[in-house]
Amino acid sequence: NAGVTQTPKFRILKIGQSMTLQCAQDMNHNYMYWYRQDPGMGLKLIYYSVGAGITDKGEVPNGYNVSRSTTEDFPLRLELAAPSQTSVYFCASSYFGQGGNSPLHFGNGTRLTVT
């Protein structure tokens, strides 16, 4: 049982390049999330999805896009990379919403550097 799998683990982008961060979960969770983690800033929600075909913005969505065509996969797209997007990105999933008896299960992150 792999849980939440993120690829790649590391990536260096030049300003203006595009890339897709991949996330897959095998727990049949309805809810999936993308967070970014910056030092001293905690975890900020970028986008989330409550099921296949349904996505919504979080706290910091600008510069990102997502899609959810299947229950298992939730890719995050960066269209025009900027230095401000240098961060560690975490994908997470949960069976129900975030409150109550439905803990978040996180992947091991993608460390992205934009230069």
Added chain:
Amino acid sequence: QQQVKQSPQSLIVQKGGISIINCAYENTAFDYFPWYQQFPGKGPALLIAIRPDVSEKKEGRFTISFNKSAKQFSLHIMDSQPGDSATYFCAASPSGSRLTFGEGTQLTVNP
């Protein structure tokens, strides 16, 4: 209103000591307060959680203390071990809604 303030930013404790991390919130609608533990190179994982109908919850060496009137909650790690060295995040959410995370505390337990 949605903020959760966490302190300290970093903490160094000797093996066997008590580690204490504090969080404060403003939104009185928050009713779920989890703590997540993150080891280097890994994603966070749920450690322990509490609801405001109790003032304390204990799981092994880890205890959450909750003060509803002060809108504060804290994590206590008794008999701290080097293996507890990690980053700890508090979080809070209104029922069924999204979590707001604190800024994180990097705990180092010296042998």
